[in-house]
Amino acid sequence: MIKRAAFVAALILSATAVSSPELAAQEQQVAVAVSYIPSLRLDVLGGNPTALQAGAGIAFPFSNYFALGADVGAGISSTGFSGRVDGFGTFSLDPYHQLEWEPYVGGGVTVRGDGGGPGTRTYLLGFIGANGPSTGSIAPGVELGFGGGVRLGVTMRFTGSPKHK
Numbered sequence: 001m002i003k004r005a006a007f008v009a010a011l012i013l014s015a016t017a018v019s020s021p022e023l024a025a026q027e028q029q030v031a032v033a034v035s036y037i038p039s040l041r042l043d044v045l046g047g048n049p050t051a052l053q054a055g056a057g058i059a060f061p062f063s064n065y066f067a068l069g070a071d072v073g074a075g076i077s078s079t080g081f082s083g084r085v086d087g088f089g090t091f092s093l094d095p096y097h098q099l100e101w102e103p104y105v106g107g108g109v110t111v112r113g114d115g116g117g118p119g120t121r122t123y124l125l126g127f128i129g130a131n132g133p134s135t136g137s138i139a140p141g142v143e144l145g146f147g148g149g150v151r152l153g154v155t156m157r158f159t160g161s162p163k164h165k
Helices: 002-029
Strands: 037-045 051-061 066-077 080-092 102-114 119-131 138-146 150-158
Touching (some): 037 066, 080 119
Antiparallel strands (some): 037 051, 051 066, 066 080, 080 102, 102 119, 119 138, 138 150
16 A cells, blocks of 8 residues: 555656646746737826827837836817827736736826926826737727826737737
């Protein structure tokens, strides 16, 4: 009986030792596959003044969890032309895309200018959002945040390969 238990234990240990390199290889395959992610967006900015802006941006993933990026936007406000530049970091709450909608949080800084209004101002930026299921290499998304007023945005991220369910 003891010989049989020792034999089974030896088999389990050898199977674990053999499968460890395979597990390490699987973990390495999950690494970030793109060096940058371009995006397009449409935002409604509440506050003084209220604005509607279209924008474009780029994010640089540093891991499956964290990315740094920037956006520029331009449009119209209640006082005339409106523009902004955002610098931000995002943290994915579902980096391995186990949910249909991948939630994330982010923050940074925004510089906003409105013609005929209060001029150029700098604000802290904070947001929550979710990337939706991919259609080919495009992942739609939504964001809600603050930065000179309440923000509501829709996004299209060009991921390069289908990543979301």
